[in-house]
Amino acid sequence: AAVPSGADAVVQIENTEQLPPAADGKRRVRIKQAASCAGEDIRPTGSDIKAGAQVLRRGDLIDPAEIGLLATVGASSLKVVKQPLVAVMSTGDELLEPGASQLDGGKIRDANRPMLLAAACSAGCKVMDLGIATDRVGQLEQRLQSAIKGGADVLITSGGVSMGDKDLVKPLLEHHGRVHFGKVRMKPGKPLTFATLDVPCSESIPDSGTEANFSQGTRRMLVFGLPGNPVSSIVTFKLVVLPCLRKMAGWQEPGLRRVHARTQQDIKLDAVRPEYHRATLSWARGPDGADDLQGEFAGASTGGQLSSRLLSMRSANALLELPAAKSVLPAGSTVSALLIEDLGKMPIPEVPPETPGLSSS
Numbered sequence: 001a002a003v004p005s006g007a008d009a010v011v012q013i014e015n016t017e018q019l020p021p022a023a024d025g026k027r028r029v030r031i032k033q034a035a036s037c038a039g040e041d042i043r044p045t046g047s048d049i050k051a052g053a054q055v056l057r058r059g060d061l062i063d064p065a066e067i068g069l070l071a072t073v074g075a076s077s078l079k080v081v082k083q084p085l086v087a088v089m090s091t092g093d094e095l096l097e098p099g100a101s102q103l104d105g106g107k108i109r110d111a112n113r114p115m116l117l118a119a120a121c122s123a124g125c126k127v128m129d130l131g132i133a134t135d136r137v138g139q140l141e142q143r144l145q146s147a148i149k150g151g152a153d154v155l156i157t158s159g160g161v162s163m164g165d166k167d168l169v170k171p172l173l174e175h176h177g178r179v180h181f182g183k184v185r186m187k188p189g190k191p192l193t194f195a196t197l198d199v200p201c202s203e204s205i206p207d208s209g210t211e212a213n214f215s216q217g218t219r220r221m222l223v224f225g226l227p228g229n230p231v232s233s234i235v236t237f238k239l240v241v242l243p244c245l246r247k248m249a250g251w252q253e254p255g256l257r258r259v260h261a262r263t264q265q266d267i268k269l270d271a272v273r274p275e276y277h278r279a280t281l282s283w284a285r286g287p288d289g290a291d292d293l294q295g296e297f298a299g300a301s302t303g304g305q306l307s308s309r310l311l312s313m314r315s316a317n318a319l320l321e322l323p324a325a326k327s328v329l330p331a332g333s334t335v336s337a338l339l340i341e342d343l344g345k346m347p348i349p350e351v352p353p354e355t356p357g358l359s360s361s
């Protein structure tokens with residue numbers, strides 16, 4: 001509200017007392033504590049945002065506070081980076097839809113596709129569900145063309161990238177584009193594949209017929225062939241696909257954030273491959289247990305780390321970066337950890353940290 005003419009300070013209402021009206025009906029107020037100086041509790045025009053000040057920069061993320069800031073300065077619209085369109089498909093004769101009530105003959109429910117669709121949505125992308133493709137070249141080709149015609153910027157496949165006779169995704173990608181890598185020295189996720197395909201722009205794809213008019217322009221579609229094991233699939237998404245999607249969405253620093261954590265259990269290391277060990281980070285006091293500001297992240301393993309055991313991701317908010325070695329990493333070791341979830345959901349410590357002199361009771 002505007003300051004009335006002649007006033008140079010504001011007295012807070014809790015420092016006043018409402019009195020009975022005067023004989024002429026006018027309101028009466030007793031001031032119990034006057035303002036200590038001129039200008040008290042008055043916010044001058046421009047004290048929040050000065051005229052001409054830059055409130056957002058290119059590359060800033062638009063979160064709720066930024067929405068409020070834009071409304072404050074009257075910016076009802078602005079240009080933002082286009083949301084990437086991500087197409088997702090699973091491959092495998094053994095896969096059934098998640099709603100399947102009965103599993104016979106080695107069949108399993110498709111966990112990867114809904115998981116990856118949700119992960120892409122959480123990354124701020126639009127998604128296209130391409131369903132399940134059997135281990136047939138024709139079906140894989142059909143799904144690939146659906147992604148191209150649908151204008152997908154990124155195609156994520158799950159399964160079909162290992163060394164078996166039914167792993168047909170890599171040959172398909174080699175036929176249509178360039179495979180940049182098809183194996184990575186990491187655990188989990190060794191068969192991770194990345195390819196790029198130069199495809200016709202959406203507007204140059206005919207509604208019917210077999211030939212697209214490439215003269216009207218091409219675009220580059222990224223393809224990530226993720227392993228079929230569920231843990232390998234989501235871990236490689238977090239490590240490789242997510243930073244890429246963030247970059248496409250305009251993030252200035254798209255990589256996963258890295259912190260230090262102290263292991264809570266002995267961990268047997270893999271002799272050949274560096275491992276991204278699923279763990280739950282929480283806040284813990286330092287080794288001496290002192291009641292001060294010294295503390296650290298404690299990294300507790302989520303248990304068995306088989307690449308098929310999706311339960312190892314249930315409460316994981318970090319991936320411990322472990323070296324390849326023929327040894328056991330003892331409990332209490334400090335390692336680097338990549339954050340894969342919001343730390344606001346981490347377990348609450350038995351003795352939460354607090355500012356000295358500030359009681360939480």
